[in-house]
Amino acid sequence: MHDVVVVGAGPTGLWLAGELRLGGASVAVLETRRERDPNSKALTIHPRTIEVLDCRGVAEPFLAEGLRIPNGHFGGLSDRLDFSVLDTPYPFTLALPQARTEELLQERALEMGATVRRGCRVTALVPEGVSLADGEVVAARYVVGCDGVRSTVREAAGIDFAGTDATTWGWLGDVVLDEPPARGFASVTGPSGGLMVVPLPGGVHRIVGGDSATNRAEWPGELTLDELRATVRAIAGTDFGLRDPKWLSRFGNATRQAVSYRSGRVFLAGDAAHMHFPAGGVGMNVGIQDAHNLGWKLAAVVAGRADAALLDTYHSERHPVGAELLRHTRAQTALMTGYSPEGQALRAVLSGLIASAPDMSKELAERLSGLDVDYGTGRRVPDGGALFARLRSGRHVETPAGLVRPDGHLAAVS
Numbered sequence: 012m013h014d015v016v017v018v019g020a021g022p023t024g025l026w027l028a029g030e031l032r033l034g035g036a037s038v039a040v041l042e043t044r045r046e047r048d049p050n051s052k053a054l055t056i057h058p059r060t061i062e063v064l065d066c067r068g069v070a071e072p073f074l075a076e077g078l079r080i081p082n083g084h085f086g087g088l089s090d091r092l093d094f095s096v097l098d099t100p101y102p103f104t105l106a107l108p109q110a111r112t113e114e115l116l117q118e119r120a121l122e123m124g125a126t127v128r129r130g131c132r133v134t135a136l137v138p139e140g141v142s143l144a145d146g147e148v149v150a151a152r153y154v155v156g157c158d159g160v161r162s163t164v165r166e167a168a169g170i171d172f173a174g175t176d177a178t179t180w181g182w183l184g185d186v187v188l189d190e191p192p193a194r195g196f197a198s199v200t201g202p203s204g205g206l207m208v209v210p211l212p213g214g215v216h217r218i219v220g221g222d223s224a225t226n227r228a229e230w231p232g233e234l235t236l237d238e239l240r241a242t243v244r245a246i247a248g249t250d251f252g253l254r255d256p257k258w259l260s261r262f263g264n265a266t267r268q269a270v271s272y273r274s275g276r277v278f279l280a281g282d283a284a285h286m287h288f289p290a291g292g293v294g295m296n297v298g299i300q301d302a303h304n305l306g307w308k309l310a311a312v313v314a315g316r317a318d319a320a321l322l323d324t325y326h327s328e329r330h331p332v333g334a335e336l337l338r339h340t341r342a343q344t345a346l347m348t349g350y351s352p353e354g355q356a357l358r359a360v361l362s363g364l365i366a367s368a369p370d371m372s373k374e375l376a377e378r379l380s381g382l383d384v385d386y387g388t389g390r391r392v393p394d395g396g397a398l399f400a401r402l403r404s405g406r407h408v409e410t411p412a413g414l415v416r417p418d419g420h421l422a423a424v425s
Contacts, residue, residue, distance in 0.1 A: 013039045013126075014313040016141055016151035018133045018164050020044075022053070022109065023281030023298035024157030025116035025127075026063075027306050032123035033067070033405040034310020034417075039149060040120065041141070043158075045130040050185070050258040051108035054209065054217070055292030057083075058094065059381030061101040062394070063303050066402040066419055070101075072115050077105030085375050086290065086346030087205050088362040089198065092376040096369070098393050099382060108211060109295060133158070136167040136277065153309060155278045157302070160267075162283035168274045174286065174337075177263025179226045179348050181288065183219040184239045184259050189252025191216055197247070200358070202350050204246045215257055218243055223350040225261075234259040264288035264344050268333050272301075272326040280305060285333040290343035291379050297336050300381060301329050307405060307417035328386045339378060388423035 015031055017024045020042035031038040056077060064070040081103045082091040094102045117127060132144040140151040141164075156164025165172060188208075195210035206220030222242050225231045236256050244250045267286040269279050281298030305325045311317035349358050365372045377383040384391055392398060392415050399419070401408045407422060408415045414422040 012140070012150040012152065013037045014151065015039075015153045015155060015309060016041060016149055017155045017157055018141065018162075019157035019159060019281075019283070020047075020113070020117065020127055020129065021157060021159070021281065021298070022112055022116055022295050023302050024155070025113060025120050026299045027155060027157060027280060027302035028120040028125040028127070029067070029116070029123045030302060030306025030405070031310050032120070032125050034307055035314040036310040039126040039128060039151070041131040041133055041143070041149065042127070042129045043132045047110060047113055049110055050260075051110045051211075052289070053109040053112070053292060053295035054106050054211075055296070056105040056107055056112070057293065057296045057380045058097060058099045058101045058103065059384070059391070060296045060299050061105065062099060062399065062419065063299060065100070065394075065399040067119075067405075068400075068403045069115075069119055073105055073107060073112070076111065077107035079103040080106060083291065083376065083379050084198070084207075085365065085379065086343035086358070086361070087198065087200055087207070088346065088358060088365060089200070090362040090366040092365060092372050092379065093369075094376055094380065096373050097376060097380060097382055099380075100394050100399075104292070104380075106209065112295070133163050136164065152313060153276045153278065155280060155305070155309075156283040157279075157281050157298070159282045160286040162279065164277060165269060165279055165283050168277040168279075170274055170277075170279065171270045172267045172286070173270055174267030175265065176228070177230075177265040178228050179221065179344065180231055180261050180263050181219065181221040182225070182234050182239065182242070182259075182261050183217060184234070184236075184253065185211060185215050185217050185257040186236075186239075186253040187214060187255040188216045189254065190249065191251055197251075199247045201246065202352075202355060204242065204350065205347060206243060206246050208251065216251075216253075218251070218253065220246065221347060222246060226348050226350060231261065234261050262289060264341075266337050266341060268330075268337055272330055272333075273322065278305060278309070278322075278325065280329075284329075285336060287337050287340040288344045290340045290347065293336060293340070293379065293381070296381055297332065300332070300384070303418050304329050310405075332384055335378075384420075386420055388421065391420050
């Protein structure tokens with residue numbers, strides 16, 4: 012019997028597996044896909060996530076391969092948030108395809124001794140653990156659903172996924188550009204819609220955006236290359252010579268959150284716990300940070316170092332973070348889809364404030380980057396030059412600021 016079965020081998024599940032092994036728990040990761048998805052939903056690694064990686068001594072490969080971007084956007088506004096003012100050794104985001112992030116995280120999980128099994132579709136929770144489509148039962152004391160917005164684990168546990176359906180749709184195309192924008196990047200917005208162009212490895216660019224024609228609740232249908240070309244041309248005045256699509260996709264702004272992140276021996280993390288429009292590229296980051304919070308706690312309980320009551324703090328600490336994530340992505344979605352004259356005026360006013368009000372810009376940057384998370388008695392502790400290295404054991408650390416938990420937050424004073 013395993014201590015923990017993690018369902019889903021995305022970034023959240025793989026980081027959790029490594030954390031559980033660091034804390035001494037045995038873990039098996041079960042993934043439906045036989046091969047890793049070559050298409051990368053996420054591209055952005057935020058400063059707090061880089062700190063999390065550094066706290067375990069695995070940041071270097073990400074820093075070496077990722078493209079450092081010293082700013083970020085809020086709601087696609089033209090004036091960008093300055094990350095250089097943030098209190099972190101990593102005042103930038105990293106652009107790195109999710110497929111590569113998953114590859115690096117799986118390497119770490121395997122090196123730590125986790126078992127990763129692909130082609131294993133979990134169909135039900137059973138008293139012994141989980142049941143697979145072929146009838147096999149994988150035994151475990153605890154189960155964590157990291158299996159996405161259509162989570163089998165969440166549904167089997169009877170946890171409500173409360174929220175709202177989509178009212179607008181975005182789109183993306185990973186394509187070859189014969190006439191890419193200067194420096195490879197572009198951000199264009201106006202009454203017809205908005206888009207961003209981002210370079211990817213292998214001579215491919217991602218064009219991602221939304222338009223007034225799909226700013227409605229009805230499903231617009233599968234995205235075609237001709238539609239993407241026409242939409243991009245209407246927004247930007249050029250289609251950048253786009254061709255040879257590697258991936259075309261649509262996504263909506265359906266917004267939901269699990270009412271509880273725990274039901275007995277079952278936990279939820281990442282997209283299984285929260286669903287939202289991908290504004291600001293924060294989803295994968297919050298999922299990894301969910302896993303960072305849960306991992307050390309669950310490992311401490313199964314290893315006998317902590318009372319089981321510690322597990323209740325996972326929901327009480329991370330559910331409010333998820334709720335704030337949904338609030339901010341909704342706000343950014345409203346700005347992104349402000350195609351009317353009034354919406355354009357609102358965008359212009361707020362963009363100007365970001366440029367002229369440094370305190371406002373910094374606060375938004377802290378929220379977007381994940382550096383503002385405060386658990387009340389357990390706020391994040393900045394590095395200070397040596398803390399992250401000391402946390403690599405996965406144990407509590409004494410500092411002048413107080414006792415720091417394995418996830419880098421201050422421990423509650425009893």
